[in-house]
Amino acid sequence: MVNSKDDMKNSPLTDLDQIIHAPARLRILMMLYVVESLDYVFLKNQTNMSWGNLATHLNKLEDAGYITVKKGYQGKKPQSKIQLTPQGRNAFRDYKNTLQQILDDLPD
Amino acid sequence: MDSQTNLKKLERNLFRETIRDGSLDMQIGFILLIFVIAPLLSSSLGDFWSSAIFLPIWIAFFMGLRAFKKAYIQPRIGQIEFSPHRKKRLKNINLAILVFNLVALGLGLLAFFNFQEFKGWLPLSILFLIGFSLAGYLVESPRLYLYGVLTALAPLAGEYLYQYQGFSHHGIPFTFGILAGGYFLTGLILMINVFRRYPLPSNEDLEW
Numbered sequence: 453m454v455n456s457k458d459d460m461k462n463s464p465l466t467d468l469d470q471i472i473h474a475p476a477r478l479r480i481l482m483m484l485y486v487v488e489s490l491d492y493v494f495l496k497n498q499t500n501m502s503w504g505n506l507a508t509h510l511n512k513l514e515d516a517g518y519i520t521v522k523k524g525y526q527g528k529k530p531q532s533k534i535q536l537t538p539q540g541r542n543a544f545r546d547y548k549n550t551l552q553q554i555l556d557d558l559p560d
Numbered sequence: 561m562d563s564q565t566n567l568k569k570l571e572r573n574l575f576r577e578t579i580r581d582g583s584l585d586m587q588i589g590f591i592l593l594i595f596v597i598a599p600l601l602s603s604s605l606g607d608f609w610s611s612a613i614f615l616p617i618w619i620a621f622f623m624g625l626r627a628f629k630k631a632y633i634q635p636r637i638g639q640i641e642f643s644p645h646r647k648k649r650l651k652n653i654n655l656a657i658l659v660f661n662l663v664a665l666g667l668g669l670l671a672f673f674n675f676q677e678f679k680g681w682l683p684l685s686i687l688f689l690i691g692f693s694l695a696g697y698l699v700e701s702p703r704l705y706l707y708g709v710l711t712a713l714a715p716l717a718g719e720y721l722y723q724y725q726g727f728s729h730h731g732i733p734f735t736f737g738i739l740a741g742g743y744f745l746t747g748l749i750l751m752i753n754v755f756r757r758y759p760l761p762s763n764e765d766l767e768w
Contacts, residue, residue, distance in 0.1 A: 486567050486568075486574065486643070487571065488642060490641075493636070493638030493761055494639060496638070498574070503761075503768070526634075530763060530767050531639075
């Protein structure tokens with residue numbers, strides 16, 4: 453008998469990058485993938501996350517080296533410009549291809 | 561729909577989000593004001609100056625609107641930098657708008673002072689239709705197609721009002737006045753909507 457841990461090990465889903473696989477982070481990366489850069493306010497408006505939640509996800513992506521955050525000021529207001537790194541772009545592309553492959557392999 | 565198409569759709573939606581602040585509609589409304597005021601001023605200022613006087617007014621308005629957007633709209637909706645492909649497209653739009661304005665102005669003045677019948681307005685109407693449709697296609701805003709149809713009809717409707725209802729100046733100030741006011745008001749409503757949808761974030765929110 454195979455236990456659920458082994459099931460998970462053999463699951464093709466384990467091939468997916470778990471940093472990207474979280475829905476909130478996937479949404480952030482999808483947006484960053486199609487543009488040059490976004491700022492924190494634009495990202496917050498588009499994702500409808502709370503400020504704290506968004507910051508947590510961005511910190512995780514930054515720690516993984518997938519995004520860079522340039523902090524500065526626009527007038528007197530703090531402004532953070534967020535950009536996908538080449539490493540992040542490759543990781544997202546790999547994630548996309550892997551997920552596509554998993555879905556294609558599913559029987560109809 | 562494959563993943564590539566979805567990503568393109570996402571990029572398009574992000575772009576559309578940036579032109580939903582109403583400033584484009586306000587600019588179009590303001591540009592069309594020349595057709596409202598220039599004919600009325602032509603008897604006192606002459607044909608050239610009644611139109612030329614608009615150049616500094618346009619510049620002042622566009623600069624004012626730009627400054628307003630930077631101070632009050634951008635901090636609410638945030639900033640986005642598009643891919644080089646999109647940036648090139650935006651550059652083409654600006655160039656197309658400039659050429660369109662100049663040709664429309666020339667054709668409008670030519671029609672206003674030289675023609676006394678419907679067919680004289682057709683080149684201008686067709687230009688409006690093509691210009692707005694092209695802009696609608698380039699900025700991917702279906703609203704501009706409707707603007708194209710309405711603006712193309714304005715000189716013809718004006719001529720009708722002039723010939724059959726006795727309106728002055730070929731009815732142009734009246735029909736374009738309604739359009740300019742309508743576009744400006746649409747822009748204003750969209751802009752107010754931005755203020756309602758996106759509250760100004762506090763410095764505390766922005767520091768993380």
